[in-house]
Amino acid sequence: MPLDAIGIAGTALTVHRKWLDAVADNLSNINTATATTDDAFRARYVLAQAGGEDTGVYVAGTELGDAAGRVVHEPSHPLADENGNVRYPDIDYSEQMGSLIMAQRGYQANAAVVDRAKETYQAALQIGRN
Amino acid sequence: MPAVIPPVMGVSPTTATGYASTTELPSTDGSQFATSLTGALENVQSLQSTSNDLSIQAVTGDLTDIHAATLASSRASIALEMASTFRNRGVEAFNEVMRMQA
Numbered sequence: 001m002p003l004d005a006i007g008i009a010g011t012a013l014t015v016h017r018k019w020l021d022a023v024a025d026n027l028s029n030i031n032t033a034t035a036t037t038d039d040a041f042r043a044r045y046v047l048a049q050a051g052g053e054d055t056g057v058y059v060a061g062t063e064l065g066d067a068a069g070r071v072v073h074e075p076s077h078p079l080a081d082e083n084g085n086v087r088y089p090d091i092d093y094s095e096q097m098g099s100l101i102m103a104q105r106g107y108q109a110n111a112a113v114v115d116r117a118k119e120t121y122q123a124a125l126q127i128g129r130n
Numbered sequence: 131m132p133a134v135i136p137p138v139m140g141v142s143p144t145t146a147t148g149y150a151s152t153t154e155l156p157s158t159d160g161s162q163f164a165t166s167l168t169g170a171l172e173n174v175q176s177l178q179s180t181s182n183d184l185s186i187q188a189v190t191g192d193l194t195d196i197h198a199a200t201l202a203s204s205r206a207s208i209a210l211e212m213a214s215t216f217r218n219r220g221v222e223a224f225n226e227v228m229r230m231q232a
Contacts, residue, residue, distance in 0.1 A: 006201055013197040114201060121208050125215045 004054065005117035009110040011056030016107035018059050019046045023100045026091055033072075033086040035079045040069025041089040043096075066090050163220050170213040177206040 022044040029041040043065030048057050068090070075084030184199035193199055 006205060010197060010201045013201075014195055017195060017197070111197070114197075114204060118204050118208055122211065125211055128219075 005120075006114050008054065008056040009113040009117070011051065011058060012110040013107060013114075015046070015048050015057050015059055016103050016110065019048075019099065019103040020107065022046045022062065023096055023103060026096050027100070029089060030091050030093065030096070031088070033074070033077060033079055033088055034069075036071060036081045036085050036087050038087065039067040040087040041091075042067050043089060043091045167213070167217055167220070170209075170216065174206065174209045174213050177202070177209050181206040 026043045032041045034040055045063045045065065047060045047063060049060035050056075051058055069087045070090050071085050072088050073084050074080055074086050077086045079086050181199070181202040184193065184202050187193040188196070188199045
């Protein structure tokens with residue numbers, strides 16, 4: 001297929017967009033408490049897989065984090081059980097922030113690949129013009 | 131007795147060096163260029179229609195990937211540039227031939 005660099009970078013853009021979505025989901029629910037009888041919010045991790053034969057990268061699926069979470073003593077919480085405990089998701093804030101930056105930078109790098117590829121093709125069309 | 135001058139011999143034809151054999155000349159009715167250009171333009175048209183669909187999705191809020199729309203538009207623009215460059219070069223060559231005079 002012609003113009004393949006653009007297509008390959010496009011698959012990587014999609015993967016990083018999904019990673020960004022997953023991080024957004026994790027950070028948005030980082031303070032979501034649940035009753036101790038329920039599962040805690042489970043962090044979502046994107047699994048990337050190489051397409052093989054120069055076809056880029058794809059999301060193979062997502063893995064979910066620990067359902068047990070952290071049990072926190074918070075008797076004033078409306079969802080607290082008879083012992084005054086609620087469940088919080090066991091998500092590491094700094095790890096998520098690191099993933100956020102990596103997803104953003106990866107997206108930007110692949111967007112740069114698209115631009116460079118386009119510039120390269122345009123240079124090819126200029127050959128012999130003058 | 132004057133020396134006999136040998137008759138002039140025919141010159142054997144020279145063979146081109148470094149060129150492929152000319153036994154398989156392409157058709158000379160000029161239809162090949164037109165066919166290639168038509169194919170390229172059809173390709174451009176399909177890329178542009180993809181780009182159009184994605185632009186409509188972008189403005190109606192149905193687009194999931196922003197980059198899908200921008201990539202499609204980049205592809206369509208580079209394909210159009212390519213087709214127009216090839217067309218211009220072809221016409222340039224034709225005009226060059228038309229300018230030939232004795």
